[in-house]
Amino acid sequence: MQETKSTCCYCGVGCGVIIESEGDRIVGVRGDPDHPANFGRLCTKGSTLHLTARHDLRALYPEMRLEKHEPRQRVSWDDALDHAVQHFAQTIREHGPDSVGFYISGQLLTEDYYVFNKLAKGLIGTNNIDTNSRLCMSSAVAGYKATLGADAPPACYEDIDHAQCLFIAGSNTAYAHPIVFRRIEDARKNNPDLKLIVVDPRRTDTAQSADLFLPIQPGTDVALFNGMLHVMLWEGLVDMDYVRAHTEGFDALKETVREYTPKLVADICGVPEADIVTAARWFGTGPTLSMYCQGLNQSSSGTDKNAALINLHLATGQIGKPGAGPFSLTGQPNAMGGREVGGMANLLSAHRNLADPQHRAEIATFWGVEQVPDKPGKSAVEMFDAVKNGEIKALWIACTNPAQSMPDLGSVHEALANVPFLVVQDAYRNIDTARYADVLLPATTWGEKEGTVTNSERRITHVVPAVAAPGETRPDWQIMVDFARRLGFMLEKGYEALQLFPYEAPEAIFNEHRETTRGRDLDITGLSYAMLDSQGPQQWPLPEGAMQGQARLYADGVFPQPGGKAKFVSAKYRAVAEKTDARFPFHLTTGRMRDQWHGMSRTGTVPQLFNHVEEPMLAMNADDMARRQLQNGDLVKVSSRRGNLMLRVKESDEVMPAQAYIPMHWGGQFMNGAGVNALTLSNFDPVSKQPELKHAAIKVEKA
Ligand code: SF4
Numbered sequence: 001m002q003e004t005k006s007t008c009c010y011c012g013v014g015c016g017v018i019i020e021s022e023g024d025r026i027v028g029v030r031g032d033p034d035h036p037a038n039f040g041r042l043c044t045k046g047s048t049l050h051l052t053a054r055h056d057l058r059a060l061y062p063e064m065r066l067e068k069h070e071p072r073q074r075v076s077w078d079d080a081l082d083h084a085v086q087h088f089a090q091t092i093r094e095h096g097p098d099s100v101g102f103y104i105s106g107q108l109l110t111e112d113y114y115v116f117n118k119l120a121k122g123l124i125g126t127n128n129i130d131t132n133s134r135l136c137m138s139s140a141v142a143g144y145k146a147t148l149g150a151d152a153p154p155a156c157y158e159d160i161d162h163a164q165c166l167f168i169a170g171s172n173t174a175y176a177h178p179i180v181f182r183r184i185e186d187a188r189k190n191n192p193d194l195k196l197i198v199v200d201p202r203r204t205d206t207a208q209s210a211d212l213f214l215p216i217q218p219g220t221d222v223a224l225f226n227g228m229l230h231v232m233l234w235e236g237l238v239d240m241d242y243v244r245a246h247t248e249g250f251d252a253l254k255e256t257v258r259e260y261t262p263k264l265v266a267d268i269c270g271v272p273e274a275d276i277v278t279a280a281r282w283f284g285t286g287p288t289l290s291m292y293c294q295g296l297n298q299s300s301s302g303t304d305k306n307a308a309l310i311n312l313h314l315a316t317g318q319i320g321k322p323g324a325g326p327f328s329l330t331g332q333p334n335a336m337g338g339r340e341v342g343g344m345a346n347l348l349s350a351h352r353n354l355a356d357p358q359h360r361a362e363i364a365t366f367w368g369v370e371q372v373p374d375k376p377g378k379s380a381v382e383m384f385d386a387v388k389n390g391e392i393k394a395l396w397i398a399c400t401n402p403a404q405s406m407p408d409l410g411s412v413h414e415a416l417a418n419v420p421f422l423v424v425q426d427a428y429r430n431i432d433t434a435r436y437a438d439v440l441l442p443a444t445t446w447g448e449k450e451g452t453v454t455n456s457e458r459r460i461t462h463v464v465p466a467v468a469a470p471g472e473t474r475p476d477w478q479i480m481v482d483f484a485r486r487l488g489f490m491l492e493k494g495y496e497a498l499q500l501f502p503y504e505a506p507e508a509i510f511n512e513h514r515e516t517t518r519g520r521d522l523d524i525t526g527l528s529y530a531m532l533d534s535q536g537p538q539q540w541p542l543p544e545g546a547m548q549g550q551a552r553l554y555a556d557g558v559f560p561q562p563g564g565k566a567k568f569v570s571a572k573y574r575a576v577a578e579k580t581d582a583r584f585p586f587h588l589t590t591g592r593m594r595d596q597w598h599g600m601s602r603t604g605t606v607p608q609l610f611n612h613v614e615e616p617m618l619a620m621n622a623d624d625m626a627r628r629q630l631q632n633g634d635l636v637k638v639s640s641r642r643g644n645l646m647l648r649v650k651e652s653d654e655v656m657p658a659q660a661y662i663p664m665h666w667g668g669q670f671m672n673g674a675g676v677n678a679l680t681l682s683n684f685d686p687v688s689k690q691p692e693l694k695h696a697a698i699k700v701e702k703a
């Protein structure tokens with residue numbers, strides 16, 4: 001039996017695994033005791049990964065069709081790529097570069113991401129490349145950039161062990177990041193004085209273990225955080241020396257939070273005044289580590305929610321020291337790696353901004369192209385809108401399933417059904433999106449590919465294949481390099497394409513990416529595959545000459561903002577995008593189950609992962625069910641202004657009155673054509689453009 005070190009391909013905790021294989025078969029998996037993210041532990045999902053290494057649901061060879069009404073047929077790689085190239089080249093020639101788009105994934109490796117981004121922005125000349133990370137972390141990114149100046153989580157897992165107060169907001173860490181939660185449990189055992197505050201509309205497993213639980217009304221986080229700052233000001237918990245030395249904009253924020261009295265905030269959030277005061281005192285005394293996820297991010301005011309929480313850290317000086325800091329928990333395994341290489345519509349390599357002419361010039365020079373286009377690309381929701389209205393005529397989707405994961409699915413399915421040409425590049429052929437593909441390209445997946453991933457604490461791990469690629473599958477980066485070279489010839493840029501895409505192995509891509517980071521906040525010029533293999537996973541930054549990465553940022557109080565000072569963001573509370581009313585009286589919230597991952601392409605193949613929860617349910621409060629004469633297990637029709645679902649209802653004391661909850665995982669293959677996103681809305685945050693997947697107004701009727 002052979003053993004290969006890798007990482008778990010599910011969540012952003014980024015646990016190290018050891019894959020056990022015999023020949024071309026993965027036969028076992030266990031936690032890597034040497035990996036600093038998990039020290040050998042795995043959750044139920046990670047520990048069953050080997051059971052998902054089966055081939056019956058995989059895309060194993062290329063398929064294509066010449067007409068929309070025809071079924072796809074198995075073809076050679078040459079035929080499939082030539083067909084894709086022909087359509088993309090013709091579309092670009094006839095309608096310009098912005099008539100094509102790429103929608104990729106936080107589950108790709110960093111090297112894959114780099115090639116996609118260079119293809120779109122460097123060769124084709126469009127910024128229409130976005131990713132499902134837009135649905136996941138873009139509000140956290142916007143919050144960091146607005147306040148601290150860079151997309152860089154300043155804390156690390158080790159801070160859990162040093163904190164005196166853990167402030168979890170909008171995260172069911174026990175389910176969504178289980179190994180982080182194990183670490184929290186250990187820290188509480190070791191330090192009985194450690195306080196755990198949980199802010200969530202739902203009494204989740206995480207909330208049930210809290211010392212203080214604040215069950216706020218959906219979307220009212222900014223009011224709560226502003227209210228806590230109001231209390232901190234009254235009680236002398238603000239560190240004015242730190243504020244004066246290291247920040248700007250506090251006076252404006254002070255003016256804003258003046259009106260957020262505990263009384264007003266208690267009314268808005270639906271929690272007792274005394275609990276708001278207690279939360280402010282515990283947070284302000286610290287050291288406080290806040291951990292947060294989609295409850296803050298997937299919101300039409302996501303950037304403000306993130307910034308308002310970071311304000312609390314800056315005001316109390318709870319940042320840059322052991323046990324203190326804002327710490328966004330990354331949803332996907334490599335959402336951060338994708339941002340590092342600029343693989344989004346508004347970014348460029350190494351955390352550069354597309355809107356900055358200097359940054360565009362730097363990357364154009366680095367790539368050796370005339371220019372990087374300045375026209376902003378389409379973010380996720382905008383991209384599918386552009387597909388629907390005919391602006392984008394050829395779309396390439398890789399390693400993600402937007403036909404399940406995007407909000408307002410009715411609209412997205414319409415777009416996918418009508419786009420003139422669609423390529424889907426994926427490891428799985430049974431995902432909802434694949435049925436719309438004109439060309440299906442089979443990609444390698446976990447345990448079969450080489451590259452790097454970055455986890456929530458900025459830690460980069462080098463992963464290598466444990467087994468050979470099955471069937472005719474190919475690594476994502478290689479598919480794109482092949483496509484890019486062929487497209488270059490069709491666009492009469494053949495020589496340029498060969499210069500831009502000379503790679504024969506992922507290490508060459510990593511080395512090029514590494515060079516783009518020189519002098520940037522995420523400088524990894526001291527890192528190499530060899531170093532990662534010999535010294536283990538490393539946190540960035542790790543500039544040339546450094547012996548190891550940096551665990552914690554901003555210890556010196558200098559921030560990557562002009563003048564070196566962090567900025568307070570003065571944000572007022574805004575209500576959810578879709579308010580409840582007489583027709584749609586329930587607040588729907590969405591979330592993860594403990595044992596499932598995303599759209600279940602992988603976890604849905606493991607029977608024991610259904611032992612925890614067997615089927616999708618609408619969870620409701622007992623009083624609400626009684627008022628509607630609903631019994632446990634009744635079939636109900638759940639409707640929003642965009643669509644409806646039929647599913648069973650279940651009484652739950654986790655759910656507050658006038659609220660309801662549906663897990664996010666079940667999609668078309670399990671739920672008669674649609675999942676929870678048939679109900680959600682596509683309204684997005686104006687800065688981060690992340691849609692409000694966490695909340696919608698619904699009605700519930702007995703079916
Ligand atoms: Fe995988 Fe996340 Fe579980 Fe770790 S916590 S084993 S990364 S799913």
